[in-house]
Structure formats: structure tokens, C-alpha cells
Amino acid sequence: MGVFFRIRRAILRAAAVAGISIAGSVAQADPPRPPAKASIGDITFNFDPSVWQFASDGDGLVATCVGIDCRGVVIDISQRPSEGGCTKDFVRETARRMFPWTDRHAVNTLAAGRFGLVLSQSRLGPNFDVPSYVFACLDWQGTDYRFAIRPETVGEISWTGGALHYLVSRASAPPARIERVRLGAMTLEIRTNVWDIATVRPNESAMLICRPPTCHDRPFVIVSASSGIEPQAAIPPFGRGWRDSRTEIYRGDHSDAVTFSVTTTFSPCRNYVPPEVVAAAHHGGMTYRISTPALTGCRSARAVSGRVFEALLDSARIVDTGAP
Structure with a gap:
């Protein structure tokens, strides 16, 4: 038994020394180089x-x-x-x-x-x-x-x-620019890392294309302003074949948020087709709309996510019509 314990102590001592040596070598290793x-x-x-x-x-x-x-x-x-x-x-x-x-x-x-x-x-x-x-x-x-x-x-x-x-x-870049689109009394703050401003008719309409990686296949929304139309009248009727829709009130958390009436209309297709979404707000005799394109078939999968669409609504502000 004495021989056994002496051998056991020798093995443990050798293992301890080896562990210390390994730990020491790890501690003394060069730190990773910065990129x-x-x-x-x-x-x-x-x-x-x-x-x-x-x-x-x-x-x-x-x-x-x-x-x-x-x-x-x-x-x-x-x-x-x-x-x-x-x-x-x-x-x-x-x-x-x-x-x-x-x-x-x-x-x-x-x-x-x-x-x-x-x-x-x-x-x-x-x-x-x-x-x-x-x-x-x-x-x-x-x-x-x-x-x-x-x-x-x-x-x-x-x-x-x-x-x-x-x-x-792993690449980096400076913060993306913020551009403002103004339609009548409403302005939108456009994050240029999320949206491309494709076409603009001053004070009338703009097309915003959602960029990758935020969106896939570059879906777009239309922003427009028109006079003398009530908010619900600004939402076009949908033809036969559309299954159902729902309308909700959406208002962001900030104090000067714009209140939108948001109508979501769902397709009757068996496969998933993104719904059509129309947000309308009324101010000073003008109706402002932010909408996804109308879907008429069962093959489209291009869509702006609800999170991205809501962020666009959150960026809307009503400004003093006398301001430049």
C-alpha cells in the first residue's frame, strides 16, 4: 500500500506541475492582435x-x-x-x-x-x-x-x-444620413440606410424603397397627400376576392405623433401573400396616406415588415404650414 500511495502522490505532483506550467504558458501567451x-x-x-x-x-x-x-x-x-x-x-x-x-x-x-x-x-x-x-x-x-x-x-x-x-x-461605416420628405404639412424622417427615395412629386407623393438588409427584394411604399378627402375615403375599395380587413388606430409614443387610421386587408390565397396596408391621417383639410402596393395575385412575397412600417409612421410629424 505504501508503494501505491507513493506512486499516486508522484502522479498527482507531476499533474499539478504540468497544470501550473500550462496555466503559466496560457497566461504568458500574446493577446490577440487587433484587426x-x-x-x-x-x-x-x-x-x-x-x-x-x-x-x-x-x-x-x-x-x-x-x-x-x-x-x-x-x-x-x-x-x-x-x-x-x-x-x-x-x-x-x-x-x-x-x-x-x-x-x-x-x-x-x-x-x-x-x-x-x-x-x-x-x-x-x-x-x-x-x-x-x-x-x-x-x-x-x-x-x-x-x-x-x-x-x-x-x-x-x-x-x-x-x-x-x-x-x-465586419466592415464599418459612419452613421447613415437622415433625409426629410415633406408633403403638405406632414414631414417624414427617412433613414437612408433603410429607405431609398425613388421618386418625389413635391408636396404630392413619394415612393420609398426598402433597402437590404432591412427588407428582402426591395419592396416599396407610396406616401401621398391630397386635399378634400376624409381619411376613410382615402382608403380605396378592394375588389372581389379579397377576404377580410381590419382597421386600427395607430399613434406613436412621442408627444407630436401623428394619429393614423391603419387598414390591413388580407388576401384569400391559400399560400401566404403579404397583406395590403394603408395608413391615413387627416389634418387641415388634407389627407396623408402611407401604403403598400395593392396585391392582385397569389405570387407576391415582397413586403415591408410591420416593424419597419410602424417606424415609418413614427417618423411622421405635422409642421407649421407657414414654416419653410
Whole structure:
């Protein structure tokens, strides 16, 4: 027994010494390095230099992957004034022109941090473990940022899209601008990271397009002002085939919130179709409407969420009609 306990004590002592040594080595290990930074326009990439290396190239950047997922791949990053072209159709057609030897172009709009990245991954054939050629685009504050892979650097790598998505998801930018749309006596504060102001008729109407990543497939709402119409009359009648609707009063929490009568009309389709929503407010002989487009079929899935729609109602203010 004495021999057994001596051996046991020796083992425990050795384990304790080893534990102290391991703990000491962990305590003395170098802390993680802070991310490196590279900027283009308003966007700053915060990247791990053991995964990416950046170099300036005129007004653009060249990003070279040195990580295991995409080692050797080179991506050119450029910027240009936005003309509303950073769409799935644009990205798909550009990928087809850039990589004509491929026959499949999977295009998705991905939430990447505070940005919406429209990403195409082009391949030849149905398999996913073949070389992937990437082209991507994001629109931020009036500028398109484009990411184009250099095809000769792809090799056999198929994970470049995921690596680029992660890189963009860690990028940062200054706060988005707030723009004001005024219709008659009502103003709306438009957060430009959520909405694009597509068309405006001064004091009459505006079309607001909901941007990714807040919304999918860029649904829109119409804001309008008209005179001499009561709030309920501003809500158009719905044709046969519409199942039911409900009307509620909505008013935000702030003291100068506008009170809206909100009518939600549901489709009779078996599959889910987003309802039509019309919010109407009456002030000084004018009726103000904020509405989603009328839905006439059973195939549409584009919709502004209730949370985003309510935030737009919350931004409405009635201003002094004598103010500039």
C-alpha cells in the first residue's frame, strides 16, 4: 500500500506541475492582435491580417486572401456613384459576362452586418465543390461598392463567397444620413440606410424603397397627400376576392405623433401573400396616406415588415404650414 500511495502522490505532483506550467504558458501567451483596417469611400474593412491582405490600387483596393478558405484569391474592390444598379439582376448579368465559361449563377442578397451584400457565385455544373467565381455589390449612401474576383487566381477554391461575406459583415461605416420628405404639412424622417427615395412629386407623393438588409427584394411604399378627402375615403375599395380587413388606430409614443387610421386587408390565397396596408391621417383639410402596393395575385412575397412600417409612421410629424 505504501508503494501505491507513493506512486499516486508522484502522479498527482507531476499533474499539478504540468497544470501550473500550462496555466503559466496560457497566461504568458500574446493577446490577440487587433484587426487591421483598410478603407474605401465610407466603408472601413476590419480584417484579420492572417486571413486578408489589402493594398491600394488608385481609387480602389486589392484584397488578397491568405487564409485557408480562399488562399491566393485576389478580389478587386471599386466604387462609383450609385444609380440604383446594385440589384440581383445586375449582379447576375455582370457575372455572366465576367465568367462566360460557367453555367450556374447563384445570386442572393445577404445581410452582412449593417450592409446588404448582393452576391453571385458562378460555377460550372451542379456540384458545389468546384471552383467558385465571385462578383458582389453593395449600395451605401449613394455609392456602389463592387467586388470582382480575378478569375486566374481561383484555382480549385469553392469557398470564396463565404469568406467575402464574412469580411463585409465586419466592415464599418459612419452613421447613415437622415433625409426629410415633406408633403403638405406632414414631414417624414427617412433613414437612408433603410429607405431609398425613388421618386418625389413635391408636396404630392413619394415612393420609398426598402433597402437590404432591412427588407428582402426591395419592396416599396407610396406616401401621398391630397386635399378634400376624409381619411376613410382615402382608403380605396378592394375588389372581389379579397377576404377580410381590419382597421386600427395607430399613434406613436412621442408627444407630436401623428394619429393614423391603419387598414390591413388580407388576401384569400391559400399560400401566404403579404397583406395590403394603408395608413391615413387627416389634418387641415388634407389627407396623408402611407401604403403598400395593392396585391392582385397569389405570387407576391415582397413586403415591408410591420416593424419597419410602424417606424415609418413614427417618423411622421405635422409642421407649421407657414414654416419653410
